[in-house]
Amino acid sequence: MQDTDPTQQSAQPDLRGWLRLSLVPGVGCVLGARLLDAFGCPAAVFAASRDAVAALCGAPVADALAAPPPSTGQQLIDRTEAWLATPGNHVLTLHDPAYPRMLREIYDPPLLLYAIGNVALLSAPSIAMVGSRNASTQGKANAQAFARAFSNAGLTVVSGLALGIDAAAHEGAMAGPGSTVAVIGTGADIVYPARNHQLAHRIAQAGCIISEYPLGHPVLASNFPRRNRLISGLAAGVLVVEAAAQSGSLITARMAAEQGRDVFAVPGSIHAPMSKGCHQLIREGAKLVDAAADVLDDIFPGAAVPDNAARGPAPAMPSEQLLDALGYDPIGADALAAACGLDAGRLSAQLLTLELAGHLERLPGGLFQRVNR
Template identity: 75%
Template structure:
């Protein structure tokens, strides 16, 4: 069942206890996990003597936990029940088998995750791609090319459904052989920003949209930095494509480092404001990335499939493109025809070779091989 957890006492309605616990003011992720570790389940927590609860969380909070749920919580339970009756909607508890395994390892994993889509993706190897909402055209092209390459290599791409880099990464991942997960900062029944409504629908159809916030939770600025810990927490690593000096993407990168995840950054022009954040990350120890292979090689020990999926095909594609390029400028359509590559694979490989200094992009959509 989509709304149960694997504990022995679980039943079809067991999620209501989890939701009730999560809605008690003062019971956050950390204390909630401590209570569950001590008592085993929400049902056991609500059945515990006041003195036993007070020993863990104090007398005042113990009283709040044991008090009858307020009308707002009862209304949320009913709203959630209706939402779960819709195809593809899931409520994953911290004990649920579909809960992202890496996310359980962080300091403050959510007690509940609202998920729309294919929850099996949450157990697959994931890589986060984040960056500026006000991305440059080159930044969006980079995000698309890298996301497509990683998707084809078997990784699920995680991002935050924001405009700019996030949206570009999600869209490209959907075009690859893998898929994508969007971690949002509102209730799972709200799409923000509205311009990404169609994209959110596509992700819910073939990927997964995830939120820790209850249904109906509005757009608040404070939601998004907190949301970022989930993006990094469920991923093997985080790639920052473009970021200004004060970008929220740097928060995600910092959280990734604190969680023991790999941090990658794409360098850019020293004159570009959107490169400042990436350059700062690289100075602080993030791995400089010039091609998708740079990331796949780092992740290979933890994600064995990435080695086989990414290494040899990339070399083969590079050889085919170099042969197709010759030594005269060639347009993209001609390269696609000569190489036999589709648009997504061609774009990804052209970017990889451009960053490696093997070709240069000329005005008019032309490409030329660089002689060494």
């Protein structure tokens, strides 16, 4: 994990009280915030009379707060304090100045955020990107290209560390000067899926990983839809790159709309199952985009993708490899060049060669599509 400026470490007083409050059965995000609004801090909550607490939250919660903490809770608090001794590890409370402002404004912000890495990114201008775990080659290339363009514009890309589109978005963001935040659905000390272990380590070094769940919290299916509200809550908008008709990405998009965030979707082939969800979102009012500029112009009008021509032309890519990168969905030359890391001029010449050979066709709007021979 990366070493960080000690001034970035959480200095929130009464951290043990915050941890204890977050572990009390029945005290979730909404009730916890109500108690803190009424009494000011966790210590005051625990010192309040049972009747005063019951008037706000009901008798069961008042009884749970009045009961001594179980030994397992004390052990978890001790474990968390030991975890915080590692540089780069943080626990941000809802009252911490480093707690992200946009997340604090949603209906049910977590009382605590467990974070690894650069917590300043949680308050940076951000765009969320989500999509299918079983993404197509073209979908992953699109996600990586969009994320790199956002990173080049100085934005932080927020996603969920899942396989497929999420992983491609994190990779693309770290390929540019911006960075990335991964919101996970387990304890911050657990990497899921295990195949993304190396990716998670790189994000902890160059970006930030956050979780609302206590250390050691296991993989549960119910965690991930709940996790999605944090992905959308951290960002100004959500871009869905590829999603099936029944997809967790649609949950994220709808949460984003409820939170007042903009929702964008990348269209795909009408024959592709992984495009059905995006098409559904577009019908419901999501903004159709086929380039990063569509998103930037809408929610970050001052941002611009830097000119990368000074990097010099990249070597030509073998035709078969280029066709694999092209996939079977229509794609613009700029997006393909970004995904493949090719110089636009050299790519144009290769595309013309493949078009003349009958391997692809040119579509209206500057798009290209592979022809299945």
